[in-house]
Amino acid sequence: MEAQQSPLQSPDLEARSPWSTHAGVPFVQVGPVPAAINGTIRLPGSKSLTNRALLIAAMAKGTSRIEGILRSDDSYWCLDALARLGIKVSLHGDTAEIEGCGGSWPVPSGELYVGAAGTVARFLPAMLAAGNGTWTVTGSKRMSKRPLAPLLDVLSGLGATITYKHAGQGLPLELEARGLQGGSAVLPASASSQFMSGLLMAASYAREPLSIRMDGSTVQPGYVQLTLDMMGDFGIFPVMADQGRTLHVPTGVYQGCTLRLEPDVSTCCYFWALAALTGGCVRTPHINAFRSRQPDMEMLDILERMGCTVLRGADYVEVQGAQRLKGGFTVSMHRWSDQTLTLAALAPFADGPITLTDAAHIRHHECDRISAICSELRKLVIQVDERPDGLTVYPGQPKPALVDPHDDHRMAMSLSLLAVKAEGIRIADPGCVSKTCPDYFERLAQLGVPVQFTSEGE
Numbered sequence: 001m002e003a004q005q006s007p008l009q010s011p012d013l014e015a016r017s018p019w020s021t022h023a024g025v026p027f028v029q030v031g032p033v034p035a036a037i038n039g040t041i042r043l044p045g046s047k048s049l050t051n052r053a054l055l056i057a058a059m060a061k062g063t064s065r066i067e068g069i070l071r072s073d074d075s076y077w078c079l080d081a082l083a084r085l086g087i088k089v090s091l092h093g094d095t096a097e098i099e100g101c102g103g104s105w106p107v108p109s110g111e112l113y114v115g116a117a118g119t120v121a122r123f124l125p126a127m128l129a130a131g132n133g134t135w136t137v138t139g140s141k142r143m144s145k146r147p148l149a150p151l152l153d154v155l156s157g158l159g160a161t162i163t164y165k166h167a168g169q170g171l172p173l174e175l176e177a178r179g180l181q182g183g184s185a186v187l188p189a190s191a192s193s194q195f196m197s198g199l200l201m202a203a204s205y206a207r208e209p210l211s212i213r214m215d216g217s218t219v220q221p222g223y224v225q226l227t228l229d230m231m232g233d234f235g236i237f238p239v240m241a242d243q244g245r246t247l248h249v250p251t252g253v254y255q256g257c258t259l260r261l262e263p264d265v266s267t268c269c270y271f272w273a274l275a276a277l278t279g280g281c282v283r284t285p286h287i288n289a290f291r292s293r294q295p296d297m298e299m300l301d302i303l304e305r306m307g308c309t310v311l312r313g314a315d316y317v318e319v320q321g322a323q324r325l326k327g328g329f330t331v332s333m334h335r336w337s338d339q340t341l342t343l344a345a346l347a348p349f350a351d352g353p354i355t356l357t358d359a360a361h362i363r364h365h366e367c368d369r370i371s372a373i374c375s376e377l378r379k380l381v382i383q384v385d386e387r388p389d390g391l392t393v394y395p396g397q398p399k400p401a402l403v404d405p406h407d408d409h410r411m412a413m414s415l416s417l418l419a420v421k422a423e424g425i426r427i428a429d430p431g432c433v434s435k436t437c438p439d440y441f442e443r444l445a446q447l448g449v450p451v452q453f454t455s456e457g458e
Contacts, residue, residue, distance in 0.1 A: 036280035060100035062256030108133030182208025222295030328352030347393035400424025
């Protein structure tokens with residue numbers, strides 16, 4: 001399948017929040033680095049854990065204290081939606097104190113905007129449906145194109161009335177809630193684990209216990225486990241059956257608690273990759289490598305396979321790069337597909353081609369990630385074979401070019417890794433990283449990577 005090269009994508013600036021940086025900056029030039037990168041970098045809390053914790057705390061009885069939240073576009077729009085629902089939130093740095101509503105939203109009507117946050121768009125409708133009221137839910141242009149039908153169909157079957165404002169079963173929509181009935185529900189597992197997580201998070205507020213069966217093989221099942229763990233922190237414990245394909249959720253109300261969220265492993269991966277590329281050493285503290293449930297921890301195994309040395313501690317991870325990265329293998333990205341682009345950026349510098357498979361669903365993320373990364377690699381004169389569920393990247397030295405992140409934070413961060421080892425690579429729309437890590441390029445600079453923001457014509 002050939003990807004067509006296209007002009008630079010217009011960024012969806014409406015989804016940028018007040019926490020965004022570089023929103024109006026056209027380009028950034030990164031690298032190349034003159035020497036190995038060595039250092040310690042402390043990264044913010046997990047995006048996946050942040051929005052789960054904020055939404056569950058809002059539904060809980062009592063006050064919760066969530067420490068280590070990620071201050072990014074996605075979490076901003078989550079907090080904004082909660083404020084519009086009448087939830088009182090006090091924010092001090094990376095700590096949020098949330099007065100929960102016990103399952104009854106204080107403001108039973110209004111318009112809620114989720115930006116480009118897939119987690120909020122998939123989690124919030126289910127939690128609204130568990131209460132009573134009528135809300136309009138809108139999102140960014142890209143979020144309006146991302147699939148929601150599997151979850152919304154189930155919510156309709158459990159008692160919600162959903163009216164779509166445009167053609168297709170997605171945002172914007174109006175949701176009229178009269179509580180969830182309970183009983184049983186079936187969700188297709190192959191589209192997104194976020195559908196299952198959204199329904200799970202709301203299920204204990206149903207009038208009767210709810211059993212949820214996953215039909216097929218779950219994409220990124222580790223994120224469902226993150227949801228189950230978070231529910232347990234707030235006092236609700238679903239029971240697995242049928243070899244994990246069915247979850248029985250008892251009725252009950254979340255209880256407010258205090259949590260400290262661990263750093264975002266998805267973001268850590270770019271800095272571990274930086275050490276791998278430059279033959280340096282990067283340490284990320286406050287991660288328990290033996291207990292973390294974040295799926296992208298699998299990146300460490302692949303870095304070892306590529307010749308890196310990985311030190312795993314109870315409170316840190318350290319990656320030491322290799323003199324030359326090893327390739328010549330195939331990796332299934334089924335469980336941790338967010339790092340498909342990161343590995344695609346490492347692959348040109350390996351000693352053999354690397355094939356990435358089982359990632360067809362990432363064609364429906366912030367952009368068609370498989371098509372987009374293949375297009376940008378070809379601009380850099382890197383040989384790549386595109387397939388429906390992945391790609392093969394061959395060794396090669398990137399050539400100077402202006403590359404397009406397609407308004408996708410993970411594209412931008414992955415393209416920056418290619419720039420670290422090549423001359424003359426400029427990345428358009430650097431502000432798109434604010435979706436998960438607004439100060440990403442500043443963090444690169446702190447570690448010694450040359451970073452220069454430029455305007456058109458320079």
